Amino acid sequence: MSTPTAPASGIPADQRFQTLFEQAPFSAQLLSVDGRTLRVNRAWQDLWGAHDGDPLLEFVLSGYDMLADPQLEAKGVTPYLRRAFAGEAVRIPAIRYDPAELGKPGLARWVQATARPIKAEDGRVAEVLLIHEDVTERLQAERELRESEAQFRTIADAMPQMVWSTLPDGYTDYFNEQTYEFTGLPAGSIDGERWADILHPDDREEAWRKWRHSLETGAPYEVEYRLRHRSGEYRWVLGRALAVRDGQGAVIRWMGTCTDIHEQKRARDELLASNRRKDDFLAMLAHELRNPLAPISTAAHLLKAASSDPAKVQRSADIIERQVRHMTELVDDLLDVSRVTRGLVELDRQPVEMKTVLAHAIEQVRPLVEARGHELTTRMPAGDVHVLGDRPRLVQVVSNLLNNAAKYTPPNGALSVAMAVGEDVEIRVADNGMGIEPDLLPHVFDLFTQGARTPDRAQGGLGLGLALVKSLVELHGGRVVAESAGSGQGAAFTVTLPLLKKGDLQAQAATPAIPLPRATHQLRILVVDDNQDAADTLGLLLETLGHEVHVAHDSARALEAAEASRFDAFVLDIGLPGMDGFTLARELRASVSGAAATFIALTGYGGVDDRHRGQEAGFDHYLVKPAEAAELAALLRR
Missing domain, CATH: 3.30.565.10 (Histidine kinase-like ATPase, C-terminal domain)
Structure with a gap:
């Protein structure tokens, strides 16, 4: 019988295997076909904290049958090992091992293993090599990442804006709930480049141009574009994105938002349009007012140059009269529209x-x-x-x-x-x-x-x-x-x-005229109205009814009159120049003359807010012009 020869290197094969086994950077455990541990390497001992003289090492290497271990059976490891002993290379999922279960101190670890059969020349499984990998830190990092992502999603879903993120190459892989609420689309339906489907066709080129620039340079992304709302309307949004970088400055992700600015943009555009219309109007007004000035100026020069020519004088005068009338009409139009649009016109209904x-x-x-x-x-x-x-x-x-x-x-x-x-x-x-x-x-x-x-x-x-x-x-x-x-x-x-x-x-026609009741006793009344005709005619009416009336056309004179004399009643307009009627009423009410007087507002401001302000200012009665003279007379009679 021949004896095994040493390889060319002079190192026997079993010695070489033993060296590789011991020095391998991964934890290795060699099992016999009946499931006993034959040997473990140094990395295995370091993983489990078991070295020479350790009871665990002695336990593992002294007839310990892994296939019969009830703990491994409970953790679901045994079926994988049996497949390995049957000749199949298997990967065993990560399993939590607690040193306390082995009677040892230390923290629990998560270990993932690969079982590879070692076969003899005839194909039979001679041994099984079990390679362990400590994945505790990796699983902990993955768990923390999942918790962080869950926290991020909770925050993102609570935000009123649409929130999204992309991979470094711009591929969109996340949208928050607000995005799908805004668009009305199913979750996940706009990932990747499908996002472009809800962009307004007219805005896509500009949005993509700026996005490509950001991807190439890492510069912040900002653009206004229209997105299709769930109603079918395209609404303006402000899109923004910033690059997320690693420690070396490389972009690892993009985080972005879309904010609905439709109403603000519409208001801004309308304001700009209104300003343009105003500027156009002012330019047109200047043109319209300058136009008559040219013939007026020419006619004036003509009057000087041809003062002895009656025909030319008459013609010049006609031109001036005609152009002045035109300018008067323009100014009247301006004043009329100003009064009407500000609610200062009183209708004679x-x-x-x-x-x-x-x-x-x-x-x-x-x-x-x-x-x-x-x-x-x-x-x-x-x-x-x-x-x-x-x-x-x-x-x-x-x-x-x-x-x-x-x-x-x-x-x-x-x-x-x-x-x-x-x-x-x-x-x-x-x-x-x-x-x-x-x-x-x-x-x-x-x-x-x-x-x-x-x-x-x-x-x-x-x-x-x-x-x-x-x-x-x-x-x-x-x-x-x-x-x-x-x-x-x-x-x-x-x-x-x-x-x-x-x-x-018929009711209007049949309404009898309300008699004006004469005063049962004479009152001293202060009437305040900046409309001189309105103030004077009201003063004459009240005098006709038997009262003593003083008239003022502004707040300053009204205060002077109140200081000089005592009045039983004040009839005040609200729209006074300078100090308005509300403020004047407070000033007069605080004076000696007005402490016990009756205050009546007679004004063109008849809104609910105006009446409420009148009550706060101390008015006893609030009449809207044109008020019935009989109603005013009746109030004063009381």
Whole structure:
């Protein structure tokens, strides 16, 4: 029989195996086919803290049968070992080992193992090599990472913004719940590049361009774009992202948010548009005011140069008069729209027959209609139609609409005025003229808004008419709407006013005049109103009723009068220059003259908040102009 020869290196094979086994950097345990431990290496001893003389080492190496260990059976290890002894290489999942179970001190460890069969030449399993790996730190790190991610998701889901994250290459792998709430899409449906599907098509190129720049440079990402909302509407959002870097500065992740800024952006855009309209209006106003100055200046020079020529003097005077009248109309328009839009206009409400209103409005505009060669048609219902309103102001509403129709319709156009009666009264003014652009249509009633004007500015005016129309109609409890199919398609304006029905009309007509009760005893009354006519006429009325009246037109004079004399009652306007009526009432109430006096507000401010402020200021009564004289007289009689 031949004996085994040593390899060329001179080291026997079993010695080489023993050296490799002992010096291996991993924990190794060699098992016999019947499950006993034959040997363990130094790394195994270090893993388990068992060295020469340790009872555990002696226990493991002295007939310990792993297959019969009830603890390993309970942990589910034995089935894996049996597969290894049957010839299969198996990986045993991480299992928690507690040194206390082996009667040893120390912390519990998590160990993952691989069992590999060592086979003889005939294919039979001779031994099994069990390699252990301590994965305690790795599992602990994974658990902490999971807890951190869970905490992050909780925080992210609680945020009002959409939160997202991507891998270093930009692949999106996380969205919070708010994202899916906003989009209405199923969770996970927009991962990766599918995110682009909900971007507005017009915004994708810019968003991707900036995103690619951030990915290439690591620079912060910020862009405004529109995302498809669950309602189907595209809403503006602000997208931001920052790079998360490791200790060496390399990008390991991107964290981003999307904030819904739709309302803020719309308000900002509207404010910018409003400012542009205001600037355009001011430029147009300057142009309109300068235009008359040129002929006025020329006419003035002509008067100087040709003062002895009666014809030229007369012609120059006519020019000046005509241009001054035009400038006066412009200023009047400005003042009128200012008063109306600020609620400073008082309506004289009476039953008004609307056919007469339309007839007067047409009469005012007819010279312009005829000058431009327009055809004007009317359509009226049978019988009288009444509303409760201010007749001159209603004429102003219709004439403004007709004037616009005539100006913005090319010569020889068609205009129409129609009135219909149902639950309300509808007056419709239409034309086949220039029309209104779709983007301008929602703003035609706003101040400082005007459509395109021809270079020769043939239309003239300041474009305030529609703002005035809207305010006056709303003061009458009505509404006005504009319609147009677009440029060159004409326009129509429909005014709707509450109908004064026959029963209400009869009641209005039959209401007897309320007698003015004369004073039972004379009061000393201070009337304060910056409108001199209003103050003086009210003073005369109260004197006629038997009172002694003092009139002041501002707060300073009212305070001086109160210091000089005692009054039984104060009738105060609220909209006073400088110190308003609320403040004046407090000052007077605190004075000796006003401590026991009666305070009556007589003002154009009639809102709920105004009345509440009146009570806080110390007014005993709050009357809204035009107040019934009998009501005021009755209050003073008390």
